[in-house]
Amino acid sequence: MDFYYMPGGSGSRVVIMTAKALGVELNKKLLNTMKGEQLTPEFIKINPQHTIPTLVDNGFAIWESRAIATYLVEKYGKDDSLYPKDPQKRAVINQRLYFDLSTLYDSFAKYYYPYFHTGKPGDAEALKKVETSFEFLNTFLEGQTYVAGSQLTVADIAIVATVSTFDIVEFDLTKYPNVARWYANAKKVTPGWDENWEGLQQLKKIIEEMTFNMDLYYLPYPGPSRAVLMTAKAVGVELNKKLLNYKLGENLTPEFLKINPQHTIPTLVDDGFAIWESRAILIYLAEKYGKDDSLYPKDPQKQALINQRLYFDMNTLHEAKAALFRTGNCGDGAAWTKLQNAFELLNTFLEGQAYVAGSQLTIADISILATISTFELVDIDLKKYPNVARWYANAKKVTPGWEENLEGLLSRKQLFEEIKPEFKKNF
Missing domain, CATH: 1.20.1050.10 (Glutathione S-transferase Yfyf (Class Pi); Chain A, domain 2)
Structure with a gap:
C-alpha cells in the first residue's frame, strides 16, 4: 500500500492517524509539492488532479484524505467504530467531515495562507470566518466528548488534524471551551497523535523559513x-x-x-x-x-x-x-x-x-x-x-x-x- 504524502500536510496527517488506528502499515513516499514532484507524468497517471495525499492499494488509487480515511476503515477496520454502518451515525460523521473541509480548514487557508506568502495574514473578514468556524465547532461539542457521537471516529481524526494546525500558529482556543476540552482529550486518545505532532513541527519550520524578513x-x-x-x-x-x-x-x-x-x-x-x-x-x-x-x-x-x-x-x-x-x-x-x-x-x-x-x-x-x-x-x-x-x-x-x-x-x-x-x- 503506497502512500504519497508530505508529513506537514493536514490531509496526510489524517490518513497517517487513521492507518495507525487500524493497524495498517503504509509504504510512505514523500512527494515535495514545493518542488513540483506531484506534476511528473508518472504521478499524474496515478492521480490526474495531482494532489496529495494519494493512496494506492494494490493498484487501486484514491485521493482526498477524508475519502482515503473512510476507505481504510471500511476495508481494514476490525469493526465499524471509526465509521459506523448505522446511516444516522454515519450521516453525522459525514457532515463533520464536510464541515472540516469546506468550513474549518477552508477558513485556515483563507486567513493564514496569505501570511505564508507575504508575511501578512488575511483580512478581517477572513479572520471572522475562522472565528465563526470555531464557534460552530464549539456548538457541536456542547456536552459531547467527541465531534460526531459517543466515540472516536474518523471525524475526530480529521478535525484534530485541522485544529492542531491552528495550534502551531498559536490560535487561541481558550475562547472556545468545548473545543479546548475536546482537543486536550483528542491528543491523548487519537492513535498516531505523536506522528501528527512531529509532522506539524516540520510544517512549523517551513513556515518560519517562509516568513518574510x-x-x-x-x-x-x-x-x-x-x-x-x-x-x-x-x-x-x-x-x-x-x-x-x-x-x-x-x-x-x-x-x-x-x-x-x-x-x-x-x-x-x-x-x-x-x-x-x-x-x-x-x-x-x-x-x-x-x-x-x-x-x-x-x-x-x-x-x-x-x-x-x-x-x-x-x-x-x-x-x-x-x-x-x-x-x-x-x-x-x-x-x-x-x-x-x-x-x-x-x-x-x-x-x-x-x-x-x-x-x-x-x-x-x-x-x-x-x-x-x-x-x-x-x-x-x-x-x-x-x-x-x-x-x-x-x-x-x-x-x-x-x-x-x-x-x-x-x-x-x-x-x-x-x-x-x-x-x-x-x-
Whole structure:
C-alpha cells in the first residue's frame, strides 16, 4: 500500500492517524509539492488532479484524505467504530467531515495562507470566518466528548488534524471551551497523535523559513520611498518599515553604511540581500514577488519601454522637480523650463495612452506617480498637460497603496505653504 504524502500536510496527517488506528502499515513516499514532484507524468497517471495525499492499494488509487480515511476503515477496520454502518451515525460523521473541509480548514487557508506568502495574514473578514468556524465547532461539542457521537471516529481524526494546525500558529482556543476540552482529550486518545505532532513541527519550520524578513529603510514623504511602498502593496509584500532620518545623520551610522555604503534611502534588505535606488527596488520586488509579470513584463520590448520611462523619471522628471524643491528658488527660470519640458515630454508619452508604458499599470506608472503626486504639496493645476491630468486622475484610482502615498506626502505639506503661490504662478 503506497502512500504519497508530505508529513506537514493536514490531509496526510489524517490518513497517517487513521492507518495507525487500524493497524495498517503504509509504504510512505514523500512527494515535495514545493518542488513540483506531484506534476511528473508518472504521478499524474496515478492521480490526474495531482494532489496529495494519494493512496494506492494494490493498484487501486484514491485521493482526498477524508475519502482515503473512510476507505481504510471500511476495508481494514476490525469493526465499524471509526465509521459506523448505522446511516444516522454515519450521516453525522459525514457532515463533520464536510464541515472540516469546506468550513474549518477552508477558513485556515483563507486567513493564514496569505501570511505564508507575504508575511501578512488575511483580512478581517477572513479572520471572522475562522472565528465563526470555531464557534460552530464549539456548538457541536456542547456536552459531547467527541465531534460526531459517543466515540472516536474518523471525524475526530480529521478535525484534530485541522485544529492542531491552528495550534502551531498559536490560535487561541481558550475562547472556545468545548473545543479546548475536546482537543486536550483528542491528543491523548487519537492513535498516531505523536506522528501528527512531529509532522506539524516540520510544517512549523517551513513556515518560519517562509516568513518574510524584509526591512525598508525610508522616510514616508520622499517620492522614491513612496514608490517602493506602493509597489510592495501591489505585489502583496509586507515591509518592516524602519524610519531613517538623514537630517539627523541616521544614514551615516556605521551599521547603516555596512548595509548601504552610498547611505541613501530607500534601502531594502530582503533576508540579508540589500538593494537601494528605488527603481531598482521596484524591479526586484516585481520580479521576485509579483504573482505574474504584469508590473514588469518579461517581453524584452515591453520591458525596455518601462526601463526608458524609469530612467526618464529619475533623470528628467524627478531631477527637475527636485532641483526646484531642493533650492526653493522659484525664480530660477532655467529650472522652471526644465520642469515644464519634462511635463511636456510626459504629456507626449501619454498621447492616446492610459498608462505610461503600455496598456496596463506597471512599475513605471508607480514610479512616475510618486514623482507627480509630489506636486500635491503645492496644489498645481495640470490643465496645461491634459494627457498627464487624465493619466494622473486614473492612476490615483487604480494604483495600490495610493492612500499611504498621499498620507506620506501630506505630512510635509505645511512646509511648502510659503512657496505655493510662486510655484503655482510659474507652473
